Amino acid sequence: MILTVMAAVPLLGALAITLMPRGQSSATAVKVVAVAASVLTLVLSLAMMADYDVGRGGYQLTEKHVWIEQFGVHYALGVNGIGVTLILLTTVLTPIVLLAAWDDRLPTSRSVNSYLAWMLVLEGLAIGVFSATDAFLFYVLFEATLVPIYFLIGSYGGPQRTYAAVKFLIYNLVGGLLMLASIVGLYVVTSRQGDATYLIGDLSNLDVSTTTERLLFLGFMAAFAIKAPLWPFHTWLPDAAASSTPSTQVLMVSVIDKIGTFGMLRWCLELFPGASDWASPVVITLAVISIIYGALLAIGQDDLRRLIAFTSVSHFGFIILGIFAFTSTSTAGSTLYMFNHGLSTAALFLVTGIMIARRGSASIQDFGGVQKIAPILSGVLLVAGLSSLSLPGLAPFVSEFMVLAGTFSRSIPAAAVATLGIVLAALYILLMYQRTMTGPLKEGTEGVHDLKPVEVASLAPALVLIVGLGFYPQPLLNVINPAVDEIVSHVGVGDPAPKTPTGLAQQTEGGEH
Numbered sequence: 001m002i003l004t005v006m007a008a009v010p011l012l013g014a015l016a017i018t019l020m021p022r023g024q025s026s027a028t029a030v031k032v033v034a035v036a037a038s039v040l041t042l043v044l045s046l047a048m049m050a051d052y053d054v055g056r057g058g059y060q061l062t063e064k065h066v067w068i069e070q071f072g073v074h075y076a077l078g079v080n081g082i083g084v085t086l087i088l089l090t091t092v093l094t095p096i097v098l099l100a101a102w103d104d105r106l107p108t109s110r111s112v113n114s115y116l117a118w119m120l121v122l123e124g125l126a127i128g129v130f131s132a133t134d135a136f137l138f139y140v141l142f143e144a145t146l147v148p149i150y151f152l153i154g155s156y157g158g159p160q161r162t163y164a165a166v167k168f169l170i171y172n173l174v175g176g177l178l179m180l181a182s183i184v185g186l187y188v189v190t191s192r193q194g195d196a197t198y199l200i201g202d203l204s205n206l207d208v209s210t211t212t213e214r215l216l217f218l219g220f221m222a223a224f225a226i227k228a229p230l231w232p233f234h235t236w237l238p239d240a241a242a243s244s245t246p247s248t249q250v251l252m253v254s255v256i257d258k259i260g261t262f263g264m265l266r267w268c269l270e271l272f273p274g275a276s277d278w279a280s281p282v283v284i285t286l287a288v289i290s291i292i293y294g295a296l297l298a299i300g301q302d303d304l305r306r307l308i309a310f311t312s313v314s315h316f317g318f319i320i321l322g323i324f325a326f327t328s329t330s331t332a333g334s335t336l337y338m339f340n341h342g343l344s345t346a347a348l349f350l351v352t353g354i355m356i357a358r359r360g361s362a363s364i365q366d367f368g369g370v371q372k373i374a375p376i377l378s379g380v381l382l383v384a385g386l387s388s389l390s391l392p393g394l395a396p397f398v399s400e401f402m403v404l405a406g407t408f409s410r411s412i413p414a415a416a417v418a419t420l421g422i423v424l425a426a427l428y429i430l431l432m433y434q435r436t437m438t439g440p441l442k443e444g445t446e447g448v449h450d451l452k453p454v455e456v457a458s459l460a461p462a463l464v465l466i467v468g469l470g471f472y473p474q475p476l477l478n479v480i481n482p483a484v485d486e487i488v489s490h491v492g493v494g495d496p497a498p499k500t501p502t503g504l505a506q507q508t509e510g511g512e513h
Contacts (some may be wrong), residue, residue: 013038115156224268333405380463382433
């Protein structure tokens with residue numbers, strides 16, 4: 001029941017603050033209730049971690065109830081190490097973004113009640129997505145997450161918010177419709193083989209033709225590639241990020257977009273292992289293009305929000321590359337990368353959001369010399385930026401290294417080209433930092449004062465985790481590895497055998513004789 005309770009708490013919190021009085025006099029109370037609901041959810045996620053048996057593997061903390069009997073649909077929840085990791089990311093980031101949203105300037109016609117309620121609804125739905133073990137339930141929750149994001153962008157974003165919200169919705173609805181076609185296909189296939197079912201345990205043992213498996217795979221993969229976002233399906237992201245508030249940007253890129261890469265692991269690889277292997281050369285190629293393309297476009301951006309959005313296109317390329325390299329090291333690295341990217345991108349979006357709000361502009365050209373008047377803000381931006389470029393000692397380095405190391409053993413050309421993304425990352429982060437923080441103080445930046453206590457409090461947990469996991473990622477890897485090993489073995493590709501020099505092999509054989 002803990003998974004249901006954990007998803008229900010933020011939804012009940014959203015209902016509570018929706019029913020509270022609206023206006024400036026009650027705004028503080030609304031914010032307190034929202035933060036309290038998110039903190040309670042975080043406590044429940046830590047209790048979930050305590051109940052989860054790290055060494056056992058498989059799906060744990062399971063729940064199953066018949067939902068729509070005639071279609072074989074169940075309300076079924078359960079988590080493996082990958083789901084646990086992403087639920088923890090969600091529950092860690094939500095209190096951070098709610099604190100960061102404390103002083104957000106909202107349109108005069110909009111209330112803080114609805115703004116924070118949509119964020120809590122998004123948290124509850126995300127927890128449900130990461131724990132659903134019924135494909136139909138997953139699809140319903142997958143589509144439901146579009147609603148809060150649509151309203152958060154369209155009602156509370158910048159001047160281009162309507163265009164960005166509609167573009168986001170259209171792209172993701174198209175992906176959802178393609179997944180729906182595969183969901184219907186699963187019903188047809190399972191009903192012909194016996195009782196219709198959408199449970200992942202039953203679907204992973206389906207006996208289908210190669211053509212059918214590939215068609216079903218394509219429906220799921222298209223939806224996940226758009227959500228991830230993978231080049232060339234990424235174009236909705238820069239517009240959505242540029243037209244959102246910082247808190248919405250974090251929830252969208254650090255949490256909701258992870259549903260795409262999570263779905264590839266849980267549904268594509270587990271349900272369609274043969275088709276995943278068949279599609280892997282194309283997916284790896286698109287992932288490598290994403291890495292380089294996103295990095296190059298980030299270098300050329302003047303808008304801070306679009307720059308970070310394009311860095312995420314590059315980082316998601318690394319995650320997808322690791323997934324479809326099909327090695328234990330690369331897949332574990334990809335899962336860890338999802339968590340670490342969520343932290344580093346959250347810190348980047350929040351600190352640049354503070355800068356933009358105080359300067360009144362998102363243009364890099366309008367900044368300069370900020371470190372002279374805001375040293376703490378400058379330091380936070382530096383740490384967040386260095387984590388984004390995967391500096392050794394910060395969390396993303398470990399995961400990026402694992403992705404590349406695992407990919408090298410599968411495809412040297414793909415790994416070699418992807419490694420160029422590290423060099424390009426140094427360029428786009430360091431150039432951004434240099435132009436905004438160093439040099440003479442530019443006219444108009446005097447209002448960019450240093451961080452306030454509530455802002456430091458919202459950013460500190462992410463920074464502590466970035467540094468802590470950079471030096472000691474083993475606790476998360478202990479949770480991730482058993483699930484990854486099961487998925488890789490299910491695909492049936494297996495880790496490549498270590499290559500031994502001929503002379504050493506001959507000596508070994510001679511010694512044995």
